[in-house]
Amino acid sequence: MKTSRSSSSSSFLLLTREGGTRPEIQANPDAEVIALSPKTLMATNRFVCEVCNKGFQREQNLQLHRRGHNLPWKLRQKSTKEVKRKVYLCPEPSCVHHDPSRALGDLTGVKKHYSRKHGEKKYKCEKCSKKYAVNSDWKAHSKTCGTREYRCDCGTLFSRRDSFITHRAFCDALAQESARNLNPPSIGGHLLGLSQQDKMNQGALSSHDILRLGRPSPRYETLVSPGGFNPSPRPSFVHPNHDHDHQNQPSYNSMFPNKSSLQGLMHLPQLHMNNTSPNSSTGLFNLSFFPGNTNNAASTMEGGPHNSTSGEDSTLFSSGNLMSIAIPSLYSTSQGMQSPSGGAQMSATALLQKAAQMGSNTSNNGGASSSLLKSFGKSPDHHSFGDGSIYNGGGNHMQELMNSIAAAGVGPGAAPMFEQVEYRGFHGGNSNGLSSLEQAGRLTRDFLGVGEIVRSVREQQQSGMDHLGKQTQPFGEGSFH
Amino acid sequence: MFPTPSPPSLISPYPWLKDLKPEERGLYLIHLLITCANHVASGSLENANIALDQISHLASPDGDTMQRIASYFSEALADRILRAWPGVYKAFRSTRMPVLAEEIHVRKMFFEFLPFMKVAFVISNQAIIEAMEGEKMVHVIDLNATEPTQWCALIRDLSARPEGPPHLRITGVHQKREVLEQTAHVLIEEAEKLDLPFQFHPVVSKLEDLDVEKLRVKTGEALAISSIMQLHTLLACDAGGNRSPLAPMKGVGVQFQRAAHTNQGTLGELLEKDMVNGYSPSIDSPSSSPLSSMPSSPKIDGYLSALWGLSPKVMVVTEQDSDHNGKSLMERLSESLYFYAALFDCLESALPRASIERLKMEKMLFGEEIKNIIACEGGERRQRHERLEKWNQRFELAGFGNVPLSYYAMLQAKRLLQSYNCDGYKIKEDNGCVVICWQDRPLLSVSAWRNRR
Numbered sequence: 001m002k003t004s005r006s007s008s009s010s011s012f013l014l015l016t017r018e019g020g021t022r023p024e025i026q027a028n029p030d031a032e033v034i035a036l037s038p039k040t041l042m043a044t045n046r047f048v049c050e051v052c053n054k055g056f057q058r059e060q061n062l063q064l065h066r067r068g069h070n071l072p073w074k075l076r077q078k079s080t081k082e083v084k085r086k087v088y089l090c091p092e093p094s095c096v097h098h099d100p101s102r103a104l105g106d107l108t109g110v111k112k113h114y115s116r117k118h119g120e121k122k123y124k125c126e127k128c129s130k131k132y133a134v135n136s137d138w139k140a141h142s143k144t145c146g147t148r149e150y151r152c153d154c155g156t157l158f159s160r161r162d163s164f165i166t167h168r169a170f171c172d173a174l175a176q177e178s179a180r181n182l183n184p185p186s187i188g189g190h191l192l193g194l195s196q197q198d199k200m201n202q203g204a205l206s207s208h209d210i211l212r213l214g215r216p217s218p219r220y221e222t223l224v225s226p227g228g229f230n231p232s233p234r235p236s237f238v239h240p241n242h243d244h245d246h247q248n249q250p251s252y253n254s255m256f257p258n259k260s261s262l263q264g265l266m267h268l269p270q271l272h273m274n275n276t277s278p279n280s281s282t283g284l285f286n287l288s289f290f291p292g293n294t295n296n297a298a299s300t301m302e303g304g305p306h307n308s309t310s311g312e313d314s315t316l317f318s319s320g321n322l323m324s325i326a327i328p329s330l331y332s333t334s335q336g337m338q339s340p341s342g343g344a345q346m347s348a349t350a351l352l353q354k355a356a357q358m359g360s361n362t363s364n365n366g367g368a369s370s371s372l373l374k375s376f377g378k379s380p381d382h383h384s385f386g387d388g389s390i391y392n393g394g395g396n397h398m399q400e401l402m403n404s405i406a407a408a409g410v411g412p413g414a415a416p417m418f419e420q421v422e423y424r425g426f427h428g429g430n431s432n433g434l435s436s437l438e439q440a441g442r443l444t445r446d447f448l449g450v451g452e453i454v455r456s457v458r459e460q461q462q463s464g465m466d467h468l469g470k471q472t473q474p475f476g477e478g479s480f481h
Numbered sequence: 482m483f484p485t486p487s488p489p490s491l492i493s494p495y496p497w498l499k500d501l502k503p504e505e506r507g508l509y510l511i512h513l514l515i516t517c518a519n520h521v522a523s524g525s526l527e528n529a530n531i532a533l534d535q536i537s538h539l540a541s542p543d544g545d546t547m548q549r550i551a552s553y554f555s556e557a558l559a560d561r562i563l564r565a566w567p568g569v570y571k572a573f574r575s576t577r578m579p580v581l582a583e584e585i586h587v588r589k590m591f592f593e594f595l596p597f598m599k600v601a602f603v604i605s606n607q608a609i610i611e612a613m614e615g616e617k618m619v620h621v622i623d624l625n626a627t628e629p630t631q632w633c634a635l636i637r638d639l640s641a642r643p644e645g646p647p648h649l650r651i652t653g654v655h656q657k658r659e660v661l662e663q664t665a666h667v668l669i670e671e672a673e674k675l676d677l678p679f680q681f682h683p684v685v686s687k688l689e690d691l692d693v694e695k696l697r698v699k700t701g702e703a704l705a706i707s708s709i710m711q712l713h714t715l716l717a718c719d720a721g722g723n724r725s726p727l728a729p730m731k732g733v734g735v736q737f738q739r740a741a742h743t744n745q746g747t748l749g750e751l752l753e754k755d756m757v758n759g760y761s762p763s764i765d766s767p768s769s770s771p772l773s774s775m776p777s778s779p780k781i782d783g784y785l786s787a788l789w790g791l792s793p794k795v796m797v798v799t800e801q802d803s804d805h806n807g808k809s810l811m812e813r814l815s816e817s818l819y820f821y822a823a824l825f826d827c828l829e830s831a832l833p834r835a836s837i838e839r840l841k842m843e844k845m846l847f848g849e850e851i852k853n854i855i856a857c858e859g860g861e862r863r864q865r866h867e868r869l870e871k872w873n874q875r876f877e878l879a880g881f882g883n884v885p886l887s888y889y890a891m892l893q894a895k896r897l898l899q900s901y902n903c904d905g906y907k908i909k910e911d912n913g914c915v916v917i918c919w920q921d922r923p924l925l926s927v928s929a930w931r932n933r934r
Contacts, residue, residue, distance in 0.1 A: 148674065347829070348546040348822035349920055351507040358508075 033100045035089040041114055092118045112136075506539050507547035513539075514554050514818070515811075518855075521558055522810045526565075533559055543840065546825045553848040554818070557855035561810075564856065581657070585627070587845045590838045592628060594831045596901050597925050600894045600908070600917055601709055602631040605797040607890035608929040609705045610638055612795035618702040619647045622793075624688060624711045626653025627660055629667040631707075636668065640675040652682040652696055661685065689718050689780070693787050706788060706796040712872070713800060716865040718780040778875075785879035792932055795884060798876070801866040802916055802926040805854045817854050820866075821847055823919040830903050869914060869926040882933035885913030 040046065045055020047062035051069045056062040059076070066073040087103035088110040095117065096102050097110070104110040112134050121131035123138035127145045132138035150164035151157050158164035346354070501509060517532035533555055540551035563570045592598040613619050619639070623632070632651055640646040651668060655661050661683035672679030684695050688711055698704055788796065803820040807813045824847055832839040853864040873883065891908065894915060898906045907918045914928035 345545055346504050346507060346547075347826045348507070348550055349819070349826050349922060351504065351547055352511060352819055352822050355508050355511045 031085040031087045031103075033089060033103055034086050036091060038091045038114070041091055041111055042119075090114055090118075501539070503545055503547075507545070510536060510539055510547055510551040511818070514551060514558075515814070517555070517558055518810055518814045521561055526562055529558070529562060542844065543834065545834075546822070546829045549843055550818070550822055550825050553821075553843065553851045554814070554855065556848065557852040560852050560856035581659075583841075584845065585660070587841050588627060590842055591846055592630070594838065594842075595827055596898055596906060597917060598628065598709070600897055601799040601925065601927050602628075602634060603893045603897055604886060604890045604915055604927045605707055605709070605799065605929075606631065606635045606638065607893060608795055608797050608884065608886055609635065609707070610642070611887055611890075612705065612884070612929075612931070613639075613647065613703055615644065616703040616794075617647050618650075618699075619705065620650045620652065620698060620702045621705045621707060622652045622654070622696055622698075624654050624691075624706070624708040626651075626655050626664045626683075629664045629671075632664075632668050633671045636671050636675060636677055636679065640672075640677040646675075646677045648678045650680045650682065650702070652684055654684045654686055654688065654691060654696075656685065656687055658683065658685050689715055689784075693791060696791070698791050704791055704793040706791070706793045708796070709799040710801060712781065712784075712798060713806075713865045713867060714863040715781045715784055716778055716806060716867070717860050717863045719778045781875060782879060785875060785881070789880045789932060794931060796881065796930045797927065798872065798930065799925060799927045800869070800872055802869045802923040803866050804868050804871075806865040806867050810855065813854055817851060819922060820924070821851055823922040823924055826905065827919050830905055831901075869911065869916065869923070869928070872926075873912070873914070873928070876928075876930050877933075880933055881930035883913045884929040884931050886910075886915050886927065886929055891915060 043055075045057055047056040047059050048054070049056070049062060049065055049069070051066075051071065054065065056065065063073040063075050085105070086107075087100070087105050088107055089100060089103050090097035090110060090113060092098060092114065097104055097113065104113060115133040116137070119133045121133045123132045123135060124130070125132070125138065125141055125145055127142075130141060130145075132141065144159060148159060148161075149157060150159070150161060152164065152168055156167060158167065513532050513536045517529050517536065520526070520529035520532060536551055536555045539548065540555055541548045542552045543549070544552075563573065609621065621632070621635070636649065639649060649672070653661050653664055655664075665681040665683060668681055669679065682697065684691070686692065686695065801820070804816050805813055805820070807816065825843065828839050828842060850864045853862055854866075857863075876883075891910060894917075895908055898908055898917070905919050907920070909916050909918060909923075911926070914926050916923045917925045917927075
């Protein structure tokens with residue numbers, strides 16, 4: 001028994017009865033409300049042949065089947081009168097679609113709804129662990145599972161691009177809020193000529209850069225930010241596993257101060273031109289390149305007052321910029337150098353600069369009285385090894401050092417047996433294209449660091465420096481003139 | 482104590498060396514290296530031997546930074562010395578079997594633990610994206626297609642750009658087919674994921690033998706060329722066997738372009754044909770060249786001209802920024818000492834001393850480069866790094882004009898460096914080019930170029 005139109009709004013309790021009724025649906029008040037029991041709803045074959053009990057989903061199919069039994073059959077034509085619209089109710093009482101005013105319009109739809117919401121999930125995806133109650137849902141999911149994934153930095157996974165983009169905007173805004181609360185925007189921001197909003201956006205984007213780039217765990221496959229946010233897209237990379245954890249906040253902390261430093265960094269080339277050139281010269285040998293810049297190197301080594309370059313650095317930038325950080329790191333190593341108790345390890349770069357500077361001290365002081373070794377013992381300028389105290393204990397050792405270095409500085413005369421041999425590997429033994437004798441002289445002229453050492457070592461030995469003691473000349477004049 | 486050549490079994494290992502503090506040891510090592518190189522350069526091998534012996538007592542590949550540097554430099558010097566006896570040298574190296582997988586692994590570690598490659602990628606990609614704004618057909622040529630990460634990022638960025646993704650073709654050049662296949666696989670997968678129309682063309686070829694025709698540049702597409710630390714190897718070809726007496730002059734670019742398009746074969750053959758009326762400066766007199774003190778290098782100039790002839794919208798070049806191509810050993814030693822000291826310091830700040838990755842990188846990457854710079858000559862010395870200004874001159878000579886790298890590219894590079902949380906890395910701008918430095922030492926430069934005419 002089916003419905004009867006009624007305007008009463010009384011109870012829906014009749015729904016348990018097959019063919020229960022009730023009226024008044026908003027969209028189509030004339031629609032026929034059908035409430036089926038769960039069993040009937042989920043029954044796949046509602047139409048059953050009386051002869052063989054075979055079930056069919058559609059009545060038409062049953063009728064056609066009945067022909068086989070020689071039973072009377074009748075195919076119903078689509079009725080000419082206007083078909084009354086049917087709506088269906090969900091049999092679950094606690095469900096919102098149990099109410100006729102919220103009935104669902106399609107039988108298949110209500111079946112699926114019932115399975116999805118109130119049924120058991122019997123189908124499971126192979127790739128991920130998602131389970132589905134409806135077969136078609138499961139099939140549809142399997143097709144796209146894993147093929148297209150968007151992952152936000154906060155870890156949420158999306159299968160749809162639009163929802164991913166929307167979430168990212170939201171996620172950005174949240175992150176921005178938290179960062180803004182922690183860190184007032186730096187004054188440098190306006191220097192960049194960006195509006196406040198742009199700055200925030202720029203910052204937000206860059207924080208994502210940092211998040212992506214600085215992320216310790218391998219968060220692969222993050223797609224780029226939405227076009228709406230971005231004036232131009234930016235590259236993204238997978239960052240290697242670093243031991244430190246980049247949270248949202250520290251990244252922002254480091255981001256904002258750098259806004260001003262970035263502006264300032266653009267000024268850097270002028271400041272640092274004079275700093276870079278000395279490193280490029282053969283500072284260890286050819287001192288003519290060095291003097292102008294020795295002071296720079298010297299002052300960075302001594303840990304004393306900043307030279308003009310670094311002074312400007314600190315006034316131009318706010319904290320956290322790269323330049324002023326770099327110089328103190330040199331300071332720290334050089335200070336370690338000065339404490340004879342073997343403080344911090346010097347970096348190789350710093351060692352080279354020190355060595356070059358020692359060589360330059362040689363020429364700066366006229367080359368007469370200073371040498372690499374003298375600066376080892378007693379610095380004429382500012383750095384000292386603690387007044388050579390370390391060497392006093394090993395005074396004997398210094399002799400040997402000097403000797404070996406002096407000997408090493410001896411020219412080709414000391415190796416007569418090799419002079420005649422042609423060194424094909426060296427293009428005739430002299431990559432400079434000079435004979436060996438000229439080579440010796442050239443060594444004296446050009447490689448002042450070495451030559452000077454030998455000459456001045458000899459002079460020291462002749463003059464007999466105190467803390468190095470007197471010693472006999474192990475060799476004569478040598479062939480170094 | 483060492484007056485004249487003394488027999489090698491001379492002295493008990495210098496006991497006082499043990500008492501040296503690390504800083505002193507470092508300084509002494511530097512001194513010994515210079516001294517030894519002096520001897521090697523002048524041919525006094527016995528003294529060089531003594532110096533090397535001393536170094537061997539102080540240097541160590543797993544000690545502190547300076548000790549490691551010294552061990553690789555001394556090995557390079559020894560390698561150089563040993564070449565005087567070709568038979569011995571060849572026999573000594575005859576059982577070396579480099580493993581390709583190891584080399585690839587080391588390059589991956591270099592990419593992971595040091596920021597240089599990533600910064601180069603970020604800047605290069607940004608320059609390419611900016612140049613390709615509005616372009617529908619984009620063709621990228623990678624002169625050394627080993628690291629697909631760069632192009633994965635480019636694919637991601639291009640597919641997300643506001644005007645929609647272009648049709649992208651990437652042509653990868655490499656000597657080994659397997660490497661190209663691997664790269665292709667990764668890139669095709671990435672493009673499919675993002676629904677970007679994509680093609681990859683492998684070109685199996687040595688860089689110096691590259692035939693521009695094989696690159697298959699089509700009309701109507703926007704071309705980008707990317708070269709990361711490759712071009713300097715071409716400078717070796719000029720020093721080696723195939724030196725051409727011709728020096729292409731400025732107007733040559735047109736002729737090379739015509740030749741390149743008329744299927745003339747490899748660039749090597751190009752140079753041998755007499756198609757240029759130029760002068761022929763002597764090899765040893767760089768001052769005769771009108772270029773500011775630059776020796777004539779027909780190979781690289783011809784190569785650049787050929788690339789120019791392809792009319793790229795942008796060519797992005799990353800190169801080491803240091804002069805390791807000096808004529809004399811001492812020049813090269815001095816410059817490379819500074820340069821590799823900076824690189825070893827980078828590693829020291831990135832990885833602990835016991836790290837295997839670090840040891841491998843120092844040995845297989847930096848150590849090999851050092852050996853090549855110090856020990857090899859002629860065509861074998863392929864690590865001919867030069868300063869940025871020299872490269873800029875070369876590009877301009879070939880008809881390229883500089884495209885200043887954008888502020889945004891710098892910004893991303895800086896952010897990337899900051900994420901390494903290490904104070905030593907610095908980045909600076911130099912005439913539109915970006916230079917990555919360690920402390921004050923420039924290490925790597927990135928610049929972008931387009932056809933000027």
